[in-house]
Amino acid sequence: xxxxxxxxxxxxxxxxxxxxxxxxxxxxxxxxxxxxxxxxxxxxxxxxxxxxxxxxxxxxxxxxxxxxxxxxxxxxxxxxxxxxxxxxxxxxxxxxxxxxxxxxxxxxxxxxxxxxxxxxxxxxxxxxxxxxx
Amino acid sequence: xxxxxxxxxxxxxxxxxxxxxxxxxxxxxxxxxxxxxxxxxxxxxxxxxxxxxxxxxxxxxxxxxxxxxxxxxxxxxxxxxxxxxxxxxxxxxxxxxxxxxxxxxxxxxxxxxxxxxxxxxxxxxxxxxxxxx
Amino acid sequence: xxxxxxxxxxxxxxxxxxxxxxxxxxxxxxxxxxxxxxxxxxxxxxxxxxxxxxxxxxxxxxxxxxxxxxxxxxxxxxxxxxxxxxxxxxxxxxxxxxxxxxxxxxxxxxxxxxxxxxxxxxxxxxxxxxxxx
Amino acid sequence: xxxxxxxxxxxxxxxxxxxxxxxxxxxxxxxxxxxxxxxxxxxxxxxxxxxxxxxxxxxxxxxxxxxxxxxxxxxxxxxxxxxxxxxxxxxxxxxxxxxxxxxxxxxxxxxxxxxxxxxxxxxxxxxxxxxxx
Amino acid sequence: xxxxxxxxxxxxxxxxxxxxxxxxxxxxxxxxxxxxxxxxxxxxxxxxxxxxxxxxxxxxxxxxxxxxxxxxxxxxxxxxxxxxxxxxxxxxxxxxxxxxxxxxxxxxxxxxxxxxxxxxxxxxxxxxxxxxx
Amino acid sequence: xxxxxxxxxxxxxxxxxxxxxxxxxxxxxxxxxxxxxxxxxxxxxxxxxxxxxxxxxxxxxxxxxxxxxxxxxxxxxxxxxxxxxxxxxxxxxxxxxxxxxxxxxxxxxxxxxxxxxxxxxxxxxxxxxxxxx
Numbered sequence: 001x002x003x004x005x006x007x008x009x010x011x012x013x014x015x016x017x018x019x020x021x022x023x024x025x026x027x028x029x030x031x032x033x034x035x036x037x038x039x040x041x042x043x044x045x046x047x048x049x050x051x052x053x054x055x056x057x058x059x060x061x062x063x064x065x066x067x068x069x070x071x072x073x074x075x076x077x078x079x080x081x082x083x084x085x086x087x088x089x090x091x092x093x094x095x096x097x098x099x100x101x102x103x104x105x106x107x108x109x110x111x112x113x114x115x116x117x118x119x120x121x122x123x124x125x126x127x128x129x130x131x132x133x
Numbered sequence: 134x135x136x137x138x139x140x141x142x143x144x145x146x147x148x149x150x151x152x153x154x155x156x157x158x159x160x161x162x163x164x165x166x167x168x169x170x171x172x173x174x175x176x177x178x179x180x181x182x183x184x185x186x187x188x189x190x191x192x193x194x195x196x197x198x199x200x201x202x203x204x205x206x207x208x209x210x211x212x213x214x215x216x217x218x219x220x221x222x223x224x225x226x227x228x229x230x231x232x233x234x235x236x237x238x239x240x241x242x243x244x245x246x247x248x249x250x251x252x253x254x255x256x257x258x259x260x261x262x263x264x265x266x
Numbered sequence: 267x268x269x270x271x272x273x274x275x276x277x278x279x280x281x282x283x284x285x286x287x288x289x290x291x292x293x294x295x296x297x298x299x300x301x302x303x304x305x306x307x308x309x310x311x312x313x314x315x316x317x318x319x320x321x322x323x324x325x326x327x328x329x330x331x332x333x334x335x336x337x338x339x340x341x342x343x344x345x346x347x348x349x350x351x352x353x354x355x356x357x358x359x360x361x362x363x364x365x366x367x368x369x370x371x372x373x374x375x376x377x378x379x380x381x382x383x384x385x386x387x388x389x390x391x392x393x394x395x396x397x398x399x
Numbered sequence: 400x401x402x403x404x405x406x407x408x409x410x411x412x413x414x415x416x417x418x419x420x421x422x423x424x425x426x427x428x429x430x431x432x433x434x435x436x437x438x439x440x441x442x443x444x445x446x447x448x449x450x451x452x453x454x455x456x457x458x459x460x461x462x463x464x465x466x467x468x469x470x471x472x473x474x475x476x477x478x479x480x481x482x483x484x485x486x487x488x489x490x491x492x493x494x495x496x497x498x499x500x501x502x503x504x505x506x507x508x509x510x511x512x513x514x515x516x517x518x519x520x521x522x523x524x525x526x527x528x529x530x531x532x
Numbered sequence: 533x534x535x536x537x538x539x540x541x542x543x544x545x546x547x548x549x550x551x552x553x554x555x556x557x558x559x560x561x562x563x564x565x566x567x568x569x570x571x572x573x574x575x576x577x578x579x580x581x582x583x584x585x586x587x588x589x590x591x592x593x594x595x596x597x598x599x600x601x602x603x604x605x606x607x608x609x610x611x612x613x614x615x616x617x618x619x620x621x622x623x624x625x626x627x628x629x630x631x632x633x634x635x636x637x638x639x640x641x642x643x644x645x646x647x648x649x650x651x652x653x654x655x656x657x658x659x660x661x662x663x664x665x
Numbered sequence: 666x667x668x669x670x671x672x673x674x675x676x677x678x679x680x681x682x683x684x685x686x687x688x689x690x691x692x693x694x695x696x697x698x699x700x701x702x703x704x705x706x707x708x709x710x711x712x713x714x715x716x717x718x719x720x721x722x723x724x725x726x727x728x729x730x731x732x733x734x735x736x737x738x739x740x741x742x743x744x745x746x747x748x749x750x751x752x753x754x755x756x757x758x759x760x761x762x763x764x765x766x767x768x769x770x771x772x773x774x775x776x777x778x779x780x781x782x783x784x785x786x787x788x789x790x791x792x793x794x795x796x797x798x
Contacts, residue, residue, distance in 0.1 A: 003255050003354040004364040033259045035251055041368040044458055048451040049246075049375075055447040056243045060236040066199060070206045070240045076785025077210045079345055079611055080248035084787055085258045087244075088535040098536040102573040103193040105782045107203045109581075110189045111220075113182075113778035115213035116606075117770045118168055120741025122136050122749055125218045126166045136753040137763040174767040181587040182774075185580040192576050207781075209386025212478055212744055217388055221402040231403040235440040238383045242448075246379035250371045253342025255350055269521050269620040270630040299525045301517055307634040310724050314717040315512075315641075321713040322509045326502040332465060336472045336506045343476045345611055346514035351524045353510075369459040373469045376455045377486075379448075381479035384434055388402050391484045392432045475652025478744055483654055487668040497669040501706040504649045508714075512645035516637045519608025521616055535787050566788045567779065581778075588775045592768040598731060602772045605735045609742045612780035617790045619776075635725040639735045642721045643752075645714075647745035650700055654668050657750045658698045 007040035016040045019050050026054065035082065065094045069104055076108050140173035149173045152183050159187065168215065198227045202237055209241045273306035282306045285316050292320065301348065331360045335370055342374050406439035415439045418449050425453065434481065464493045468503055475507050539572035548572045551582050558586065567614065597626045601636055608640050672705035681705045684715050691719065700747065730759045734769055741773050 009032055012020050020032045020040075039046040057067055068090040075083035088101060096104075117123075142165055145153050153165045153173075172179040190200055201223040208216035221234060229237075250256075275298055278286050286298045286306075305312040323333055334356040341349035354367060362370075383389075408431055411419050419431045419439075438445040456466055467489040474482035487500060495503075516522075541564055544552050552564045552572075571578040589599055600622040607615035620633060628636075649655075674697055677685050685697045685705075704711040722732055733755040740748035753766060761769075782788075 001255065002257060003350065004367050006256075031259075034256045035247065038250070038254050038256050039368065041364045042372060042459065044454045045368065045372040045451075048447075048454040052243065052444075052447040052451055055443045056236075056239045059443055060239070060441065061233060062236055062240075066202060067240050069199060070202060070237065071244045072785070073203045073206050074210050074241055074244040075248055076781050077207050078245065078248040078252075079780075079784035080252050081784075081787065082251040082256050082258055083244065083248050084535065084785060098573045100194060101536050102571065102577065102786070103189075103195055104203065105785050106189045106193070106574055106577040107195075107200050108207055108785055109778040109782045110185065111204045111207040111216065112211065112781040113774040114168065115208055115211040115216050115744075116741050116777040117171070117774045118215040119211075119213050119744035119746075120737070120749060120770045120773055121171050121767070122134065122746065123139075123167045123171050123215045124135060125215055126164075136749065137766050172767065174763045175592065175771055177587045177591050178584075178767065178771040181580075181584040185577075185584055188576045188580040193574065205386070209382050212381075212385035214385075214388065217386060217402065231440045234403050235387070235438065235444065238386045239441060239444040241386055242379040242383045245382040246375040248345075249342050249378040250375045252345035252347075253338070253350060253371045253374055254368070255347065267521060268523060269616065270633050272522075297525075300522045301513065304516070304520050304522050305634065307630045308638055308725065310720045311634065311638040311717075314713075314720040318509065318710075318713040318717055321709045322502075322505045325709055326505070326707065327499060328502055328506075332468060333506050335465060336468060336503065337510045339469045339472050340476050340507055340510040341514055343473050344511065344514040344518075346518050348517040348522045348524055349510065349514050366460060369455075369461055370469065372455045372459070373461075373466050374473055376451065377470045377473040377482065378477065380434065381474055381477040381482050383437070384481040385477075385479050387437050388400065389405075389433045389437055389481045390401060391481055392430075471652070475648050478647075478651035480651075480654065483652060483668065497706045500669050501653070501704065501710065504652045505707060505710040507652055508645040508649045511648040512641040514611075515608050515644040516641045518611035518613075519604070519616060519637045519640055520634070521613065533787060534789060538788075563791075565791045567783055570782070570786050570788055584775065588768075588771045592771070593765060594768055594772075598734060599772050601731060602734060602738045602769065603776045605738050606742050606773055606776040607780055609739050610777065610780040610784075612784050614783040614788045614790055615776065615780050632726060635721075635727055636735065638721045638725070639727075639732050640739055642717065643736045643739040643748065644743065646700065647740055647743040647748050649703070650747040651743075651745050653703050654666060655671075655699045655703055655747045656667060657747055658696075 002034065002038060004038060004041060006034055006037040008037070012040065015043045015047060019043075019046055023050065026058070033086070035086075065091065065096075068094060072101075072104060073108050076105065077112060135167065135171060137171060137174060139167055139170040141170065145173065148176045148180060152176075152179055156183065159191070166219070168219075198224065198229075201227060205234075205237060206241050209238065210245060268300065268304060270304060270307060272300055272303040274303065278306065281309045281313060285309075285312055289316065292324070299352070301352075331357065331362075334360060338367075338370060339374050342371065343378060401433065401437060403437060403440060405433055405436040407436070411439065414442045414446060418442075418445055422449065425457070432485070434485075464490065464495075467493060471500075471503060472507050475504065476511060534566065534570060536570060536573060538566055538569040540569070544572065547575045547579060551575075551578055555582065558590070565618070567618075597623065597628075600626060604633075604636060605640050608637065609644060667699065667703060669703060669706060671699055671702040673702070677705065680708045680712060684708075684711055688715065691723070698751070700751075730756065730761075733759060737766075737769060738773050741770065742777060 009020055023032055023036060039049055068087055072087040072091055075087055142153055156165055156169060157163060172182055201220055205220040205224055208220055275286055289298055289302060305315055334353055338353040338357055341353055408419055422431055422435060438448055467486055471486040471490055474486055541552055555564055555568060571581055600619055604619040604623055607619055674685055688697055688701060704714055733752055737752040737756055740752055
């Protein structure tokens with residue numbers, strides 16, 4: 001249960017209504033997720049975040065699946081339940097199956113582990129030669 | 134400065150030497166990074182971690198660049214300096230330029246932000262209709 | 267469901283009862299929250315934590331609302347459900363409405379984002395001139 | 400040392416130059432911090448982030464000092480060195496002394512501690528009566 | 533509810549069945565926990581993780597209780613509900629009572645607090661004389 | 666470089682001097698670490714923290730080495746450089762060698778990894794039978 005009241009689509013007016021409509025059209029969905037409904041309590045913040053979303057997720061050169069995989073990896077690292085549900089659904093809509101989701105988690109696993117050890121032993125950066133991979 | 138003494142390649146023997154050699158051959162590099170030299174103080178752990186690395190990073194179906202991008206995203210989220218240096222170098226060797234590295238960070242930025250807000254407002258998961266994207 | 271049995275007010279004796287009574291009187295409430303009931307399994311720890319709470323939250327020069335806002339920002343960053351519920355309730359009792367709670371989250375959002383990018387790109391501190399703001 | 404090359408003010412053109420100029424004017428400073436110079440490798444992301452900054456930090460109803468205190472509390476919780484330096488400088492410019500900075504940290508301390516315990520014992524939310532504080 | 537379908541013991545075959553059997557025999561339990569059933573969607577990852585578990589938790593020189601205490605402390609710091617439940621159960625099976633669990637949390641509390649303050653004030657490492665304790 | 670001026674032992678007076686003296690006597694050392702010198706800018710907070718330290722680290726039933734191991738595991742998970750240096754030194758003074766430090770990190774590694782996966786796949790708690798270990 002959210003700690004604030006979410007704005008429903010029915011009660012949205014003005015800038016909030018415009019952004020809700022743009023969201024549904026741009027994402028090609030017929031509802032506005034709870035996250036965006038929550039931000040609507042501060043309409044200018046909703047607008048700046050939606051503009052940033054379009055720039056970051058729909059602009060640039062990396063493909064959409066790669067970006068949703070990053071979103072899932074970050075959300076798993078932070079343990080954000082809402083976000084994990086949302087981005088797992090997204091990578092599945094984009095074609096990944098359960099085995100691929102677990103493969104993403106295997107990578108998330110390895111580097112959360114090695115991050116804690118590299119920090120925990122204060123390992124100094126390698127003086128990197130030009131390496132071929 | 135690491136908090137423990139790292140095992141050098143020159144002094145490695147037995148299982149540790151075998152893994153150091155396998156590392157350099159498998160990764161096609163001519164030195165062993167400090168991270169792996171640190172793990173060598175507990176040789177069975179070095180071995181289990183190296184075996185897991187090969188399974189996770191060299192096996193499966195996702196491509197190597199996607200996995201290094203996940204590694205960089207996780208390392209940025211955790212703020213691990215050694216790891217950020219290592220995986221930024223890796224994605225650059227695999228062809229990404231500075232603009233692409235910043236684009237990865239833009240995605241890391243967006244979802245660390247939205248994770249904290251989704252948690253901070255205790256936003257409940259959406260009851261997801263079947264969505265097209 | 268807590269992983270340990272919480273001490274109820276009815277069964278509290280000695281030092282624990284004294285602290286429960288002081289808590290209710292000092293905070294002007296008629297019940298002891300679950301957090302404090304959990305600490306009571308180690309009474310000296312309960313006492314040291316309660317004394318620290320009074321020093322940190324009721325002493326010093328910053329006002330109470332600012333301190334509850336910090337508590338909420340930290341709890342959102344860590345994703346602690348119990349704590350988010352508790353400190354959202356606190357800032358609302360002190361006068362903030364839903365829009366202000368979302369405005370706090372907007373700031374939490376911006377800096378969790380920029381923290382991950384500043385770390386993820388290993389950005390060096392600015393050599394700061396004396397700046398006016 | 401940043402992992403990417405930062406864009407200098409001298410080489411900025413077009414959208415990047417416009418934002419660098421707006422930054423210096425809006426913040427009343429005579430240089431562009433490294434964080435913003437780093438984002439410039441992806442100009443649309445720089446622009447979206449700067450617009451969000453202005454909305455979040457210069458809009459809304461909470462005062463600027465409270466927002467910089469939140470920024471510092473979040474940065475301390477995440478351990479982001481660049482950010483801690485930047486926001487400590489900001490709260491000092493806005494009038495806080497060393498004792499007040501440590502008082503902020505005392506609150507950050509208390510709630511990072513209680514967050515880990517509330518999570519670590521899986522403490523259930525209180526059924527909150529209407530409480531006066 | 534897991535975001536992927538867990539593999540049941542009844543449907544396990546080949547490598548997965550071998551590992552499930554080894555798990556139950558090695559840990560002396562009559563069921564396979566959900567965590568291991570989830571990993572089974574990527575069988576080589578399940579195998580590498582189980583081999584690492586045996587090396588890390590059943591090998592080395594530190595005793596099992598100390599290792600489960602570390603696991604609980606890490607899980608509390610990360611706020612992982614599944615893990616907290618699992619490792620609290622483990623330390624209780626190994627003989628700890630509620631007071632000892634809270635004592636572990638008291639230590640977790642103190643150092644999550646001091647970590648955030650040491651980072652938040654950018655405290656430099658002490659030049660350590662040889663200290664007796 | 667700390668973001669605030671640390672109080673030196675020479676300039677300490679009153680409550681701060683008493684605590685500095687008690688620290689050196691209780692810990693049997695001849696200097697006051699930077700962490701405690703930093704807290705001295707808010708003397709009542711220094712006092713409450715020192716009292717809590719004595720309760721948590723010198724009281725209770727768990728032995729000192731176990732507590733320093735927890736401190737190191739938490740500090741590695743959070744990536745706190747000052748704290749990692751301090752607690753690695755502490756476990757070494759209490760008798761652990763490099764191999765044991767790496768063994769602690771191997772456990773920290775395993776559970777930071779499994780925490781991220783258990784969260785990232787939203788794995789539900791096992792309905793736990795009474796298990797023997």
